[in-house]
Amino acid sequence: MTEYIVKDKLTFLRALASSGYNLIAPISMKNKIQMAPTDPDKVDLDYLNTFLSPKSLFFPQTEKMMAFHKDLTKSDAFVYKPLGLDQVKPSVIFGLRPCDAKGLSVIDKIFQNNRFTDPYWNTKYEPSVKIGLACLNPGPNCFCTAVGGSPFGEIGLDAITLVRGNGFGLKTLSAKGEEFLKNTSGLEIGDLTGEIADLKKKVEASLPLPLDLSKVQGATILSIFNQPHWKTTADRCLNCGTCTFVCPTCHCFDIQDEQDEEGGVRIRNWDTCMSWLYTVHGTGHNPRPTKTERMRQRFMHKIKYIPMKQDGTCGCIGCGRCVQLCPVNIDIREVAKQMNQG
Amino acid sequence: MHNPYLPYPVRIAMLRVETEDKNLRTFKFEFLNLGDEEKFAYLPGQFAELSVSGQGEIPIGIASSPTEKGFVLFTVNRVGQVSSFMHNMKEGDVMGIRGPLGHPYPLDRLEGKNLLIIAGGFAVTTLRSTITWMLQPQNRPKYGKITFVYGARSPGLLLYKEEWSEWQKRDDIDVFVTIDREAPGWNGRVGFVPTVTKEVCPPPQNTAAIICGPPIMIKFTQPVLEAAGYSNDDIIMSLENRMKCGLGICGRCNVGPEYVCKDGPVFTLTQLNQLPKEY
Ligand SMILES: Cc1cc2nc3c(=O)[nH]c(=O)nc-3n(C[C@H](O)[C@H](O)[C@H](O)COP(=O)(O)OP(=O)(O)OC[C@H]3O[C@@H](n4cnc5c(N)ncnc54)[C@H](O)[C@@H]3O)c2cc1C
Ligand code: SF4
Numbered sequence A: 001m002t003e004y005i006v007k008d009k010l011t012f013l014r015a016l017a018s019s020g021y022n023l024i025a026p027i028s029m030k031n032k033i034q035m036a037p038t039d040p041d042k043v044d045l046d047y048l049n050t051f052l053s054p055k056s057l058f059f060p061q062t063e064k065m066m067a068f069h070k071d072l073t074k075s076d077a078f079v080y081k082p083l084g085l086d087q088v089k090p091s092v093i094f095g096l097r098p099c100d101a102k103g104l105s106v107i108d109k110i111f112q113n114n115r116f117t118d119p120y121w122n123t124k125y126e127p128s129v130k131i132g133l134a135c136l137n138p139g140p141n142c143f144c145t146a147v148g149g150s151p152f153g154e155i156g157l158d159a160i161t162l163v164r165g166n167g168f169g170l171k172t173l174s175a176k177g178e179e180f181l182k183n184t185s186g187l188e189i190g191d192l193t194g195e196i197a198d199l200k201k202k203v204e205a206s207l208p209l210p211l212d213l214s215k216v217q218g219a220t221i222l223s224i225f226n227q228p229h230w231k232t233t234a235d236r237c238l239n240c241g242t243c244t245f246v247c248p249t250c251h252c253f254d255i256q257d258e259q260d261e262e263g264g265v266r267i268r269n270w271d272t273c274m275s276w277l278y279t280v281h282g283t284g285h286n287p288r289p290t291k292t293e294r295m296r297q298r299f300m301h302k303i304k305y306i307p308m309k310q311d312g313t314c315g316c317i318g319c320g321r322c323v324q325l326c327p328v329n330i331d332i333r334e335v336a337k338q339m340n341q342g
Numbered sequence B: 001m002h003n004p005y006l007p008y009p010v011r012i013a014m015l016r017v018e019t020e021d022k023n024l025r026t027f028k029f030e031f032l033n034l035g036d037e038e039k040f041a042y043l044p045g046q047f048a049e050l051s052v053s054g055q056g057e058i059p060i061g062i063a064s065s066p067t068e069k070g071f072v073l074f075t076v077n078r079v080g081q082v083s084s085f086m087h088n089m090k091e092g093d094v095m096g097i098r099g100p101l102g103h104p105y106p107l108d109r110l111e112g113k114n115l116l117i118i119a120g121g122f123a124v125t126t127l128r129s130t131i132t133w134m135l136q137p138q139n140r141p142k143y144g145k146i147t148f149v150y151g152a153r154s155p156g157l158l159l160y161k162e163e164w165s166e167w168q169k170r171d172d173i174d175v176f177v178t179i180d181r182e183a184p185g186w187n188g189r190v191g192f193v194p195t196v197t198k199e200v201c202p203p204p205q206n207t208a209a210i211i212c213g214p215p216i217m218i219k220f221t222q223p224v225l226e227a228a229g230y231s232n233d234d235i236i237m238s239l240e241n242r243m244k245c246g247l248g249i250c251g252r253c254n255v256g257p258e259y260v261c262k263d264g265p266v267f268t269l270t271q272l273n274q275l276p277k278e279y
């Protein structure tokens, strides 16, 4: 791991953009801060976090997976051929918040699981260089520290930066980051260890204390699943799905075919476990018939199932987007507390 | 990189209407491309996504046994969009299959045991695969006594008549085929699957049961096995949930932390007793 001092922000961003990689960074679009391909000059660093999570960079809201044609004079009529898997110019993503980078690593373990690799995710995620931006002034809805994260968290990142005067402090975190930054101009080797440790302590102290989830972790699935509070917890929920769309670790999708006279495509679209259609069988039987079961599924998934499958890592990374955007003010922290109380 | 979403192209080599209500059809597929059959190496209990270009995909249990070479078989109930479309397809039409998906029945762990195989209705598909596989000369010695109980509402709704009539003639498998109510021309057993199971089930010592059927059959058969002393580790079932990816990625088929597609569809009753009944 190498620590660098970056004197000037813009010079650094320009160097990233001319590295042979696509620069993706926060910019202002329709009054919202979003991660998008951009010129270095347009990068906006005055943000708490991006409005939506960065998952769409690797897992677009809608994505064509394969296509076929109906030309019967050719031998491959009606045979699907893959789309979108060609080698493309890789991206360097600058300005990821540590919570979101951790969220990406949580869904990476699902898209590349113990049996299958999703090639559509893999071809975008693997080659990209992810550079984080540590949080020096977290917002009122931030609670990464409550769920095992940190404003200086390193999971899922190849390097992390912090704003320092007109420039940045920069620390590499992976071999990929080391290799990439080694060739970037305008970097001076420096020593940031003490500075980062002090800042981290200070900023963490301004954030919420860890949530006590020890009972949830120790209890059986069924004892939490059958807790009596679910009915009242779900009372307010509209099943609108907003929380699932903005969540950095929600990864569910639907697969649909579309066609016209000449051919067709198979596409995937973000889906939500809050919808009745999500689980209904062809027979009409629905294992999650009411909103109570559907809302319970979302919170069980984040707070119980993902930790069981990912060595204790919580499925909520504390970005606060669902807390801020839920139309009826359902707060995952309150639900988690209730789950822990029984 | 292998693309697990991409179906292997297949041709419908043969179509057979299985039941008198015409709601079930068996599809025999042949792979269009050389080498794809080897890539689709499967074991009894696994399933595949059947893909109709422009219509969508459906998860269907593999009804053939890997010992039957040159083709794969599936039996499809007419339900909704894709299955109904398939019922209107013809021999020679091109579609796709991808997989194999899910885990097979624990054939290794079952070695040395007696087996009680119970099927109700068209859920018999992957059990056709299992029995065909087990009756092969190279596999049969690995297992003890095999008892097969199979029931349907009426004689016309029983699948695979040719196969089980052959099995009935053998002395290395006991076959009990039953229908719910008396019907003209039926000389076989009459009675519900749980009742027949109670009558014919072998003693639980060193015996495992595999059950596939509609929820109502499972609900009434389970207590019969429990009363007979079968241990929950030796009661094996296959679950169904709505699916899309079949790979444990799209999220929709989960039962607790397990994905029916990737971690199932085969589970023991011990496992199921620790999971929510969201299926
Ligand atoms: C592991 C497994 C094995 C199965 N084996 C068989 C079999 O051997 N024979 C058989 O006839 N049926 C089987 N089914 C059920 C079969 O998948 C559904 O009947 C079928 O998906 C209905 O699709 P549809 O497009 O006709 O109906 P629609 O109601 O139009 O369904 C739309 C889509 O929802 C999904 N879907 C709907 N119902 C189900 C369901 N019960 N299970 C999974 N996905 C569903 C499919 O992606 C389907 O294309 C199996 C299901 C699973 C999970
Ligand atoms: S955003 Fe709120 S109301 Fe909407 S589904 Fe999520 S918890 Fe329910």
Ligand code: FES
Pocket (backbone or CB within 6 Å): B242, B243, B244, B245, B246, B247, B248, B249, B250, B251, B252, B253, B254, B259, B260, B261, B262
């Ligand atoms: S069908 Fe996609 S996770 Fe099981």
